[in-house]
Amino acid sequence: MKHATRIADLGCEVVEEILAAAKSWKRQPHRKHLEGKVLGLVFFNPSLRTRASFEAVMARGGGSAIMIEAGSESWKLEHRVGAVMNGECAEHLREAVPVLSRYVDALGVRSFSTDGNDEEDCRDALMRAFRKYATVPTLNLESAREHPCQGLADLMTIEEQFGATRCLPVLLTWAPHIKPLPKAVPNSFLLTAAMRGCEIRIAHPPGFELHREIIGEAHAYAEAAGGSISFFCEQERALQDVCVVYAKAWGPSTSRERVNDADSPHADWMLSARQMAGAAKDAIFLHCLPVRRNVEVADEVLDGEWSRVVDEAENRFHVQRALLHWLLN
Numbered sequence: 507m508k509h510a511t512r513i514a515d516l517g518c519e520v521v522e523e524i525l526a527a528a529k530s531w532k533r534q535p536h537r538k539h540l541e542g543k544v545l546g547l548v549f550f551n552p553s554l555r556t557r558a559s560f561e562a563v564m565a566r567g568g569g570s571a572i573m574i575e576a577g578s579e580s581w582k583l584e585h586r587v588g589a590v591m592n593g594e595c596a597e598h599l600r601e602a603v604p605v606l607s608r609y610v611d612a613l614g615v616r617s618f619s620t621d622g623n624d625e626e627d628c629r630d631a632l633m634r635a636f637r638k639y640a641t642v643p644t645l646n647l648e649s650a651r652e653h654p655c656q657g658l659a660d661l662m663t664i665e666e667q668f669g670a671t672r673c674l675p676v677l678l679t680w681a682p683h684i685k686p687l688p689k690a691v692p693n694s695f696l697l698t699a700a701m702r703g704c705e706i707r708i709a710h711p712p713g714f715e716l717h718r719e720i721i722g723e724a725h726a727y728a729e730a731a732g733g734s735i736s737f738f739c740e741q742e743r744a745l746q747d748v749c750v751v752y753a754k755a756w757g758p759s760t761s762r763e764r765v766n767d768a769d770s771p772h773a774d775w776m777l778s779a780r781q782m783a784g785a786a787k788d789a790i791f792l793h794c795l796p797v798r799r800n801v802e803v804a805d806e807v808l809d810g811e812w813s814r815v816v817d818e819a820e821n822r823f824h825v826q827r828a829l830l831h832w833l834l835n
């Protein structure tokens with residue numbers, strides 16, 4: 507059975523296939539390729555784009571979606587093996603997932619990092635539990651470790667702008683935030699860009715390193731695809747002549763204490779027109795959204811000619827159509 511809980515489940519060839527199908531089907535918004543299919547969507551965390559885009563994919567494709575908001579409109583779910591369930595969780599995934607699997611053709615799950623521990627996040631226990639107990643294909647809607655649908659939409663947006671991505675200089679730059687955020691989005695951008703052979707630059711202040719397992723996986727993809735990965739602790743140097751600037755806030759590698767408020771020594775990492783001036787003339791700006799204006803990124807960048815953030819969000823719809831088609835066929 508196919509799953510899409512990590513980009514590794516797809517591999518380079520399927521990623522290429524999905525991006526090609528997404529670009530081609532973008533011109534056929536009403537293509538009915540999911541006739542009669544039902545997608546279960548289990549959300550442990552809030553969402554705007556992921557929920558709306560998957561519901562739209564199913565509706566426009568001739569299928570339908572069932573939304574489960576775990577812990578608010580449905581039972582709070584336990585995933586730990588051997589847990590003594592005398593707390594808030596009324597149901598274990600051991601029953602809930604096989605039951606849902608009897609109703610739907612595929613099951614998507616959103617579950618962010620809970621405690622901000624990078625080792626735990628990399629293990630992705632809740633997503634693994636869904637995959638283990640499901641009897642239908644499972645799909646990652648953003649987990650503690652990865653957000654593969656976002657990574658695919660990011661690369662689709664870049665390819666629409668620049669065509670081939672082999673050796674294209676792209677920068678993933680850390681951004682300030684009022685709270686430490688999980689690393690699923692930067693992980694997925696790095697992994698997917700590596701699969702597509704980009705010249706990847708990652709810039710962050712010391713102490714905000716991505717997990718060594720993700721970096722190791724990305725290096726293997728980059729090597730196979732003819733790309734490269736380099737690291738910077740100065741944003742300005744990393745921006746030089748880069749074609750894509752991707753800003754994203756994420757938490758420190760050791761603990762998720764509150765680190766970035768107005769007095770943060772890293773507030774100058776907020777991306778403004780001054781920084782963007784160092785990038786290539788035709789550079790584009792990406793962010794997965796939601797974005798905190800004038801904390802992570804200045805208005806002038808989000809509203810400027812660099813910004814492709816709305817196209818990027820639209821492309822979630824297109825890559826997810828192609829991904830579901832692959833997953834269910």
Ligand code: CP
Binds near residue numbers: 552554794796
């Ligand atoms: N980028 C993204 O996944 O957006 P949502 O959190 O709104 O779904």
